[in-house]
Every structure is written in structure tokens, then in C-alpha cells.
Amino acid sequence: MLNFEFKNPTKIFFGKGEIAKISKEIPQDARILMIYGSGSIKTNGIYEQVKQTLKDYDLFEFGGIPANPEYEVLVKALQDIKENKITYLLAVGGGSVIDGVKFLSAAANYEGEPWEILKKPIRTLEGKGMPFGTILTLPATGSEMNSGYVISRRETREKLSSGGPGLFPQFSVLDPEVVKSIPKKQIANGIADAYTHVLEQYMTFPSSADLQERIAESILISLQETAPKVMAENFDYDAAGNFMWCCTMALNGLIQKGVITDWAVHAMGHELTAYYGIDHARTLAVIAPSHYRYNFENKKEKLAQYAERVWKITEGNTEQKAEAAIRKMEEFFHSLHIQTRLSDYTDDYLNTAERVEKAFTERNWIGLGEHKKLTPQDAYKIVEMSY
Structure with a gap:
């Protein structure tokens, strides 16, 4: 067996109704940006659960993350983060949404061109990314409990990856009930x-x-x-x-x-x-x-x-x-x-x-x-x- 180091700091909430617990995981003074995909969370009950749980927070929204998270879309979300002085990110979706949020976490405090994070690539160290949690709605990628992500850039037809120890979700909610509504x-x-x-x-x-x-x-x-x-x-x-x-x-x-x-x-x-x-x-x-x-x-x-x-x-x-x-x-x-x-x-x-x-x-x-x-x-x- 090879030498290795292993640290996985993500806290898992597994099971029905566990979304209600996330308010205890996010600082009370946080300005949260909830990020999601096509809007299916508004038909399967997840959206309302999140809104109810975080009703006492400053909660902003950004929807429309595509199935392969696109750089062009994420740059718009990055602009919202800066304009609204966001301090905490919440990914509500599958691996594409979570990957997109990891990129945003890495890019939020990055001084250069955001694409450099992927092109070079630049690893995000502990304490350097904006904190975030996830609510998984589509099991597949494992992104809810790791620190890697992949982003596509349509204009250059590139799909690149990056990550780092600073990009683990602080928590992830895994409710099997969401599988009921997945095609x-x-x-x-x-x-x-x-x-x-x-x-x-x-x-x-x-x-x-x-x-x-x-x-x-x-x-x-x-x-x-x-x-x-x-x-x-x-x-x-x-x-x-x-x-x-x-x-x-x-x-x-x-x-x-x-x-x-x-x-x-x-x-x-x-x-x-x-x-x-x-x-x-x-x-x-x-x-x-x-x-x-x-x-x-x-x-x-x-x-x-x-x-x-x-x-x-x-x-x-x-x-x-x-x-x-x-x-x-x-x-x-x-x-x-x-x-x-x-x-x-x-x-x-x-x-x-x-x-x-x-x-x-x-x-x-x-x-x-x-x-x-x-x-x-x-x-x-x-x-x-x-x-």
C-alpha cells in the first residue's frame, strides 16, 4: 500500500427531512447565495424547504446553472456575489451545480482572471475559498463530499478541472426522497x-x-x-x-x-x-x-x-x-x-x-x-x- 494522507471535513446529513438542520451549520450573520439549476427544485419541494429553513437569513438566489457548468454563466453569478456582498454559498442541485459553486468559492476572492484558476490550474488551499454547503438533488458525481470540480467554456470548447483542500463542502444534505422526481x-x-x-x-x-x-x-x-x-x-x-x-x-x-x-x-x-x-x-x-x-x-x-x-x-x-x-x-x-x-x-x-x-x-x-x-x-x- 502506498503512503497517503486523508482528510475529509464534509459533514453529511443523510435521510428524509434533514434539510431542516442546515440553519445550525451556517453563521447567523451570513449573506447567502443559493445557487441552483433549471428550477426543478421549485417543483419537487426542495426550494420551499430551503426557504423555510433559512427564513431568518439574508438569502439571495441565482438559478440557471446548466448540466455542464459553463464558465460564461458562472461569471454572472460571480458578479452577483460581489454586488450583494455574499459571504456564504449554498449549492442546491446535482454535481454540475455543486461543481459550479466550488469554482465560485475559489474565484470569489481571486484577484486575477477567474479562468486562470482552471487553465493553470490553481489549487485552492484551506481557508482560501468562500465557505459553502450543498443540498444534493441528483446523485452521480460525488461532488458533495470531495474538493474537485470541472467547468466547461463554450467559446473555446474546453472542459477543465481544478480543486484543492479549501473546496470541500462544509456540509451536504443527502435526502433519498429527491430520487423520486428524477427522470x-x-x-x-x-x-x-x-x-x-x-x-x-x-x-x-x-x-x-x-x-x-x-x-x-x-x-x-x-x-x-x-x-x-x-x-x-x-x-x-x-x-x-x-x-x-x-x-x-x-x-x-x-x-x-x-x-x-x-x-x-x-x-x-x-x-x-x-x-x-x-x-x-x-x-x-x-x-x-x-x-x-x-x-x-x-x-x-x-x-x-x-x-x-x-x-x-x-x-x-x-x-x-x-x-x-x-x-x-x-x-x-x-x-x-x-x-x-x-x-x-x-x-x-x-x-x-x-x-x-x-x-x-x-x-x-x-x-x-x-x-x-x-x-x-x-x-x-x-x-x-x-x-
């Missing part, structure tokens, strides 16, 4: 996103960090077993709770400690979202199978372990089990009605590999993957395989 397509996205988050931290090579390996495998199994229950028409509170907690545990930092991680799938997937606007989770489902097939020799032992422990595949040699594991992963995505070929999402796919290679070359990416050896030319081949 099935978004639930499927959340399952696939969380599933791929685990794979990025797990699908490298066998390690001596047995507990991290077992926890990762448990999250994958739980997502597989929970998926049909949360995709069913009838709402199941317990299944929704398992789904929500899996998404959080998939990316709160726990399973990546002491092990080598990959994240090449996300790097390539972000480019597909930047070019085509394809849902983030679906770009991951497009890239992951090709990535594992392209890097089969380096990953076959872990793929075989995944086959044995997660899918209970016991027949065949290492290569046969590894191949079966990739097929089972694809079948799982298909069971969620998520396609795994780029051509399923756009007719304009033939030059995508070239675009990704060019983008990675221009950013001087030294190498992707767990060994940091994948080049822009490798990315070209992986993306081309996904057509």
Missing part, C-alpha cells in the same frame, strides 16, 4: 457516472491495498444490484438511499488512498462533452470499453479480478476472464439504456480522434493512465476504437 435518464447517468468513478480508481493492476479493493468492488456490486430497483417505475426509498450513498462513496477520496489510479477515461470523455455536449456519464461509457481493450495487456490481471469478484466469472484463463469482464461492463451500461459507441450519439464523429489528439498535444499532457505513459497518439487510437 430515469438522469438516474441512469448517475449510476454510470458513479460506476465509472470506481473503475477509474480500481481498474489498474492488482494491489496490496486489499481493503480499498474490496470497498471498490462492493460499490460496483451494490450499483449493479440497485440499478434495476431505482430504474423501476415504483419508488423504493431504500434503493434510492443505497444509490445515493454509492455515488458519494465512489468519489469522496476513500477508495483511491494508498493505490494507483487511472482517470484517462475521464480525460477523453471530457473532450467528447466539450465537442458534442453529450452527457458526461455517457461519454465515459463510450470511452471505457475501448480504453480497457487498448490497454488490455497492462490491465488484464485486474480485469480478471473484476470478473471474478464483481461478476462471479470463474471459468477460463486470465485473458478469457478479462475479455468477459469488458463485455459484462458493456452489458451493464446497455441495461441502463446507455449506448457505448460514439456513433450512437452523433453522425459527426469521424474526426473526433484527431481533435482529441490535438487538444492533448496543445496542453502538453505528459501522459495519461496509471503509468502516465499514454500519449496523445494513444488517445487518438482509443477514441477511434470507440466509433
Whole structure:
């Protein structure tokens, strides 16, 4: 097991009715900006709960954060923060809203051009970001209990990430009841996103960090077993709770400690979202199978372990089990009605590999993957395989 440090200061309020407790977590003299997305919180009861809980506060609002948080929109929110002398941020939404709030937390006191925070990138240290809390309405990204974020810039077709120890939410409310009002397509996205988050931290090579390996495998199994229950028409509170907690545990930092991680799938997937606007989770489902097939020799032992422990595949040699594991992963995505070929999402796919290679070359990416050896030319081949 590798050396590591681990600190996660986010306080979790899990369960029905927990929004009522957030007033005890925010300073009484705070000037709060509540930030949300398309406005669904006004139809599912969350908005009224927040307004009631914070009725004694100076509460301002900013709505309209899009599904992939856009820099151009967030700059307008940043202007509101300064004009209204905001001292506390409250994200009410899914990962996109929470990611947007993390960027705003980092940018609120930054002296330079805000995009520099992502372009350089600049890590936000403890005490340097504006304090914020979150109320999760769409399980998927795990952003409610980590300190990373990803922002898109439409005019340059870039999707970049940053973070830092100063960007953990002070608290996050996880109420499984919100899953009741989420469209099935978004639930499927959340399952696939969380599933791929685990794979990025797990699908490298066998390690001596047995507990991290077992926890990762448990999250994958739980997502597989929970998926049909949360995709069913009838709402199941317990299944929704398992789904929500899996998404959080998939990316709160726990399973990546002491092990080598990959994240090449996300790097390539972000480019597909930047070019085509394809849902983030679906770009991951497009890239992951090709990535594992392209890097089969380096990953076959872990793929075989995944086959044995997660899918209970016991027949065949290492290569046969590894191949079966990739097929089972694809079948799982298909069971969620998520396609795994780029051509399923756009007719304009033939030059995508070239675009990704060019983008990675221009950013001087030294190498992707767990060994940091994948080049822009490798990315070209992986993306081309996904057509």
C-alpha cells in the first residue's frame, strides 16, 4: 500500500427531512447565495424547504446553472456575489451545480482572471475559498463530499478541472426522497457516472491495498444490484438511499488512498462533452470499453479480478476472464439504456480522434493512465476504437 494522507471535513446529513438542520451549520450573520439549476427544485419541494429553513437569513438566489457548468454563466453569478456582498454559498442541485459553486468559492476572492484558476490550474488551499454547503438533488458525481470540480467554456470548447483542500463542502444534505422526481435518464447517468468513478480508481493492476479493493468492488456490486430497483417505475426509498450513498462513496477520496489510479477515461470523455455536449456519464461509457481493450495487456490481471469478484466469472484463463469482464461492463451500461459507441450519439464523429489528439498535444499532457505513459497518439487510437 502506498503512503497517503486523508482528510475529509464534509459533514453529511443523510435521510428524509434533514434539510431542516442546515440553519445550525451556517453563521447567523451570513449573506447567502443559493445557487441552483433549471428550477426543478421549485417543483419537487426542495426550494420551499430551503426557504423555510433559512427564513431568518439574508438569502439571495441565482438559478440557471446548466448540466455542464459553463464558465460564461458562472461569471454572472460571480458578479452577483460581489454586488450583494455574499459571504456564504449554498449549492442546491446535482454535481454540475455543486461543481459550479466550488469554482465560485475559489474565484470569489481571486484577484486575477477567474479562468486562470482552471487553465493553470490553481489549487485552492484551506481557508482560501468562500465557505459553502450543498443540498444534493441528483446523485452521480460525488461532488458533495470531495474538493474537485470541472467547468466547461463554450467559446473555446474546453472542459477543465481544478480543486484543492479549501473546496470541500462544509456540509451536504443527502435526502433519498429527491430520487423520486428524477427522470430515469438522469438516474441512469448517475449510476454510470458513479460506476465509472470506481473503475477509474480500481481498474489498474492488482494491489496490496486489499481493503480499498474490496470497498471498490462492493460499490460496483451494490450499483449493479440497485440499478434495476431505482430504474423501476415504483419508488423504493431504500434503493434510492443505497444509490445515493454509492455515488458519494465512489468519489469522496476513500477508495483511491494508498493505490494507483487511472482517470484517462475521464480525460477523453471530457473532450467528447466539450465537442458534442453529450452527457458526461455517457461519454465515459463510450470511452471505457475501448480504453480497457487498448490497454488490455497492462490491465488484464485486474480485469480478471473484476470478473471474478464483481461478476462471479470463474471459468477460463486470465485473458478469457478479462475479455468477459469488458463485455459484462458493456452489458451493464446497455441495461441502463446507455449506448457505448460514439456513433450512437452523433453522425459527426469521424474526426473526433484527431481533435482529441490535438487538444492533448496543445496542453502538453505528459501522459495519461496509471503509468502516465499514454500519449496523445494513444488517445487518438482509443477514441477511434470507440466509433
